[in-house]
Amino acid sequence: MSRHNLNDLLAFVMVAREGSFTRAAALLGVSQSALSQTVSGLEKRLKIRLLTRTTRSVSPTSAGERLMHAIGHRFDEIEAELDALTELRDKPAGTVRITCGDFVLKTILLPRLTPLLLEYPDIKVEFDINYGFRDIVADRFDAGIRFGDTVDKDMIAAPIGPExxxxxxxxxxxxxxxxxxxxxxxxxxxxxxxxxxxxxxxxxxxxxxxxxxxxxxxxxxxxxxxxxxxxxxxxxxxxxxxxxxxxxxxxxxxxxxxxxxxxxxxPLFSGYHLYYPSRRLPTPAFSLVLNALRGKSS
Missing domain, CATH: 3.40.190.290 (D-Maltodextrin-Binding Protein; domain 2)
Known part of the structure; x- marks a missing residue:
């Protein structure tokens, strides 16, 4: 497939992940109608339906699921590599997405990250306040916050607070x-x-x-x-x-x-831990956030 169609593939991946043309369009910074035309054009060129559309939802077809599994993680890898290049700049940059609860955000995350954000204006941190056990890999978070004994075994967990x-x-x-x-x-x-x-x-x-x-x-x-x-x-x-x-x-x-x-x-429980995938290469921005939350100097 020619290079100019990579944007079409990215558009499809975003819609499939979000389950919504509206949300995907907002993330990509395009209009909903333009995004719909892009995905329809991709389906026309491939001669196969990739998404099932209803008035309430959008979901991948079996062909769409196959394409998602084949290419979805590739865009994540490209994004991670581009973020990693910031280590060659004078100051790291990039967005770190963390899912957490209200209280730990107020008492631990914001107090410890404020000095870092003031020192590195090109680093952004997005907090998702959520009490569900989010799948941080599927939902494209860099990290999550949980009590240590609830963290999945295939994650790296770093303590950021006392018991x-x-x-x-x-x-x-x-x-x-x-x-x-x-x-x-x-x-x-x-x-x-x-x-x-x-x-x-x-x-x-x-x-x-x-x-x-x-x-x-x-x-x-x-x-x-x-x-x-x-x-x-x-x-x-x-x-x-x-x-x-x-x-x-x-x-x-x-x-x-x-x-x-x-x-x-x-009872006494293990305290708050920041956890992240063991197979993901941390970006310079994420490494600084991790060090700040663990109370280590950059």
């Missing part, structure tokens, strides 16, 4: 109306504030541990959210018992707005 202890809390007003739980099983008789994680599809059980004995409790309540950001406020407002890493409740506990319970049942 984390969980905390079960509620407001004094809630406990004025309800007795305090003495053991994890008592939570089934309480209103609890829960999180629905996108990857799981439902709410997850709360995990407790004491002297090697582990107990999982499925709780219920009136409030379910999809991020942890609003859980402390819901607990302060007396809507039930909440369960998160203790640092997310710390100011409210210190000032008496929240009260801890089941403290001897709250």
């Amino acid at each position: 984390v202890r969980m905390a079960a809390v509620a407001s004094p007003s809630y406990f004025a109306r309800n007795s305090m739980p003495k053991k994890p099983q008592d939570l089934v008789n309480h209103k609890c504030i829960d999180i629905r994680y996108p990857t799981l599809g439902g709410v997850d059980a709360w995990e407790f541990e004491k002297r090697g004995r582990k107990i999982n409790v499925r709780v219920v309540g009136q409030v379910i959210v999809n991020t942890s950001a609003h859980v402390p406020a819901a607990a302060v407002n007396g809507l039930g018992i909440a369960y998160l890493p203790e640092e997310e409740f710390a100011p409210h506990i210190e000032e008496g707005r929240l009260v801890r319970v089941l403290e001897d049942w709250c």
